[in-house]
Amino acid sequence: MTTKKTATNSETCPAQGLLKLLSGKWKPEIFRLAVNTPLRFNSLLRQIQGSNKQSLSIALRELEEVGLLEKAVIKQKPLHIEYSLTERGQLLIPVFKQIEELL
Amino acid sequence: MTTKKTATNSETCPAQGLLKLLSGKWKPEIFRLAVNTPLRFNSLLRQIQGSNKQSLSIALRELEEVGLLEKAVIKQKPLHIEYSLTERGQLLIPVFKQIEELL
DNA sequence: GCAAAAAGTCAGAAAAATATGACTACTAAA
DNA sequence: TTTAGTAGTCATATTTTTCTGACTTTTTGC
Numbered sequence: 001m002t003t004k005k006t007a008t009n010s011e012t013c014p015a016q017g018l019l020k021l022l023s024g025k026w027k028p029e030i031f032r033l034a035v036n037t038p039l040r041f042n043s044l045l046r047q048i049q050g051s052n053k054q055s056l057s058i059a060l061r062e063l064e065e066v067g068l069l070e071k072a073v074i075k076q077k078p079l080h081i082e083y084s085l086t087e088r089g090q091l092l093i094p095v096f097k098q099i100e101e102l103l
Numbered sequence: 104m105t106t107k108k109t110a111t112n113s114e115t116c117p118a119q120g121l122l123k124l125l126s127g128k129w130k131p132e133i134f135r136l137a138v139n140t141p142l143r144f145n146s147l148l149r150q151i152q153g154s155n156k157q158s159l160s161i162a163l164r165e166l167e168e169v170g171l172l173e174k175a176v177i178k179q180k181p182l183h184i185e186y187s188l189t190e191r192g193q194l195l196i197p198v199f200k201q202i203e204e205l206l
Numbered sequence: 207g208c209a210a211a212a213a214g215t216c217a218g219a220a221a222a223a224t225a226t227g228a229c230t231a232c233t234a235a236a
Numbered sequence: 237t238t239t240a241g242t243a244g245t246c247a248t249a250t251t252t253t254t255c256t257g258a259c260t261t262t263t264t265g266c
Binding site: 024025026051052053054055058075076077078079 | 253254255256257262263264265
């Protein structure tokens with residue numbers, strides 16, 4: 001999913017909006033990890049076993065595009081990039097909590 | 104998605120559990136419609152424009168399998184089958200509400 | 207300048223989800 | 237017993253998503 005090609009009814013179904021924001025194999029996991037601490041690419045790649053560069057890269061970009069994650073360049077020894085939750089992203093935390101309680 | 108083939112980490116990421124229950128192009132919409140009233144197959148097919156028999160059929164079956172919908176055979180003139188939310192399904196309604204408020 | 211580490215991109219392959227259209231099964235009424 | 241309506245299934249095709257492996261870029265330390 002680079003952009004949305006398939007038309008679905010996010011207009012008529014609000015949950016589909018959120019579900020879409022987090023749709024894809026790795027996004028929910030990325031999101032959850034980002035709740036705890038800022039994420040770095042290679043670290044993420046190692047943490048999420050079974051994933052791959054390409055997919056993570058795309059997922060991160062898309063999460064950024066919809067305003068759930070933000071990217072920060074850290075000028076350290078070998079140069080780091082950190083992804084962390086935006087304010088909008090933080091708004092979703094209680095929803096996740098509620099889901100956890102339910103399931 | 105007939106059965107789950109791809110291993111993801113629903114164990115470590117609870118939201119992924121719910122997201123998975125409702126993953127797929129039509130499931131969120133089906134769920135939302137089921138909140139209001141029991142669903143019938145052909146009616147659903149007409150209501151969800153752009154969808155198709157095959158996909159709806161699979162989605163309904165899967166929603167049934169995970170215990171969100173239940174099926175009832177109504178012996179009427181031409182024989183009806185109704186899908187409605189289970190108790191478990193109803194538990195999700197507040198989550199959807201919260202999502203609506205958020206987005 | 208050269209190596210090494212982080213953070214990717216890119217083209218192509220493989221796998222999974224979704225769509226299409228023909229066909230089936232059941233019931234009831236004519 | 238034929239017809240009509242509902243609820244599907246099935247094989248196949250198309251589309252979308254995900255994966256693989258090779259390659260690129262940037263920065264710092266030697």
